[in-house]
Amino acid sequence: MDIRKSGENFVESRVWSGHAGKISEKQESLSKDRVELNSSSKDSVDTISDYLIIPRPSRMAMTDNKEESFALTTKDLEKREVKIEDKIPLVTGYTAKLNQGQKKELEKAGYIVYEDKVEQWIPEPDIEEILEKSEEPLLDNAMKSIRKEPSGIQGTEDPIFTKYTGKGVGIAIIDTGVYPHPDITTPQNPDPNRPLNKITAWVDFVNNRSVPYDDGGHGTHVAGDAAGSGTLSDGKYRAFAPDANIIGLKVLGTSGGKTSHVVKAINWAVENKDKYNIKVINMSLGHKAQHYAEDPTDIAVEAAVKAGITVVVAGGNDGPEPGTICAPGDSPFAITVGAIDDKNTPDRSDDTLTPFSSRGPTPDGLVKPDILAPGENIIAPLAPGSKAEGDGKFMQDRLSALNWLKTFPDEQLMAIPDEILKKLYGFKEESIKEFKKSPEDAKKLIDKRIQIFSRMPLVMGTAYMGMPGTSMATPIVSGVVAAMYEANPDLTPYQVKQILMSTADKLPGLSDNEQGAGYLDAKEAIHKAEEMKISMDNNKIFEG
Template sequence: MFHFSTVKVARAYGPLIDTHLRHALIGATRPMRFTPCFLQTYTDLWIRKLKVFPVLVKFKTAAHGYQNGSAVFQHIANTHMRCQVRQSFPRFSSQSGTLTAQALEKLCNNCDDIEKIYLNRSFSALLHTATETTRASFLQDNGMTGDGTTIAILDTGVHPSADFTESENRIVAFKDFINDETEAYDDNGHGTHCAGDAAGNGHLSDGRYMAPASDAHIVGVKVLDKSGAGPLSNIIAGIDWCLENKDEYNIDILSLSLGSPGSESADDDPVVQAVNQAWEEGMIVVAAAGNEGPSAGTISSPGTSPQIITVGALDDQNTPDRSDDTVASFSSRGPTIDNETKPDILAPGVDIVSVRSPRSFLDKVSKSSRVDDDYISMSGTSMATPIVAGICAQLLELNAEWEPDDIKTRLLEGAENLGLDENTQGAGSVNAMESAADLE
């Protein structure tokens, strides 16, 4: 196997390519174990020249590193069959595209400005199959409903339900990286549920299913397709778009109920680097811990970032009473690959009722989960994450001067300790009322 040219590329350029891409290169040759010996040379040549791999190339941030590197990438893509450059992210010194093993080898040999090449791996919605529990209702009773704030939901889209549009259309922008549509929609249903978890106003339920930030504006960023999946480059593109349009739409908070196995160090993970950049530019970023619990070390990327707020799922037994609360068995546990304690905090994530996207993929396959005509019940750290994003909007309404680090500190210091291991519960269960109080 080691004599195959594609495997040689994986081995020779190991320091320049990430683990996922190495595995993909080696995996491409595995069927050759069943190929007759006299055909192996020709098959190996075919794989080397024609089998394409989706990649994200990160260039060095030194002067002209991105310009020089992207020019070489474009030239190689133009001169090799089936290769192309797809997306460019100057802010992150990165480009996505497709390369054959032959083109990849040439890029590694001829470009000194490469920092690393990543497999453009798939991210997916973190779905496992409320407001009173989190004490967000106390802030609502005191007039804090996220008014004046904007939450960007990076997901499968947003259906324009009356819970978002009645009286005022609170979906102030929609960007589609899948089908390039301009009108808000959601063909999967996951993103609509998440938007409702953060900012639904309960109009269609007479206020019964009201989220913490019921007056916040919503920006829908569709980075996942109908099946709830999307490449790494789409996630970066969505974050980049939010940063570019931060001032135009007053985007304060990014909610990411999506992830991929956190198998890379945070310093070497391009999506973690992107969310960290958003954080540093003043955006609060809330990401799901993942649904791979109860095993340890299962936190998903970008929740592996030590900077952002990573949310695990609480099972509140559908009661506001805290005495029966437990951590959902599926909620991912820390530590991260860098031995950082995660998640940071817990929020309800079991049987959460939120806005339904009619005729979407999840709506069709989960008919038994429908609640009345306009809502649907779902479970996962996906649901817990936007609930915390909504509480962040409430806190920002309380004090617009608070920076992301201030909001995170208040959430953690106000949380209710469940007496469990920190890599299971983080600081504990979110308590919006305590987080809004004068903490010492």
């Protein structure tokens, strides 16, 4: 396993929270702005902030040679007395500390100057909102659903699912890290010619630690959704690519991450794609979209795709409103994933789009997402001691509190203060109004929540947990893509996207900006990849 440090310490400039692009007053007060004297005025002060600098295409047009362009850009920045901290070759990018005067000067000179602040990348959907809208138990049946496996019939899986398991294909997980869970380290089909540990590379861009870990828990779940072997569940929670390799690229901490870390991780994946056979980058993260030509993560995604890597990105959890797709999910080069509720059945006829799944169009008017996959309470590996585990246990504690509430006499039930219902039991305003109508209405609400919570195993012992979100739908697609690459290693990212979208199933009653091409059909996608391989081989024979 390649162990490498990113060479940069984590610097918190400003912490963003909640939905991408929204900042709370409390957190604003915690921002750590550094104030220094403005070099252009002895009496004025100017805020020094961290920035990511990328030349616009007009500046890049100085030369067709990328290396020469990089050298010319570096020289220009040094001439402008910009103290470069780090370089990111993939996007001809730089990190530096700038005052406002320098920032404005660079913008006038044709540079994209992006504040490199710490922000939350795709917060998970509000469990309380799911409870308000859910009528069905939220349990995992995702693999059967995307395979179109008939309910209750054993042995009906298409042989292609055992033939192609992502063997040897590298999936770069750009996220909160990867805990070495047995499902993630152990392949489904051990091969003496391959590493026993599926985590074949690890880079920590946040804390520079040399051993894989995950304090957030999100990345471990994502890695398991894509390539978990189901070792600790006797295969029950096996992912689509159980023999794929995982490349862990940690860019997020428990409070979020910096844009430069995300771009550096994409840069690292491209530079090391041949060494680790990185065919897929999974990005279950995102922030508020602007124009894709202006966003550093979008620019990096485009460069990665042009370098031959398929990039699969979460659409976001800010639905059901239109225009809520996050960046880099707004990139036309990415495969952007929305979330389906499979209603705990393999049968697709009852599946619905989740309320939280972000909708298009993008700020540039593009139709997004591109495809849908299951994203309601997907069961995958748990990272012990992580923030995700703590959140899951909190929800289980709430279940205990609801069971206790059910024992209250009618008079006491009606006398519970609104604030207690809100803080202790998680009820929202509308639910509280319903609760206070009568003891019967209150008991109905309690029973509904108990039913859902009791069938939603957010934490399952020490091995697994369930999480909702487009973050979970995305790696399911990445796992299918890994299997496609095993079937046909010569596919381009453009062909992969075309296959996925042309084989997807349109859902009735949904617009293009809600579902894109439709519901992922893994069987047809892998079959088509295999058929294209046969066709390509025949053409080579004919041409040779």
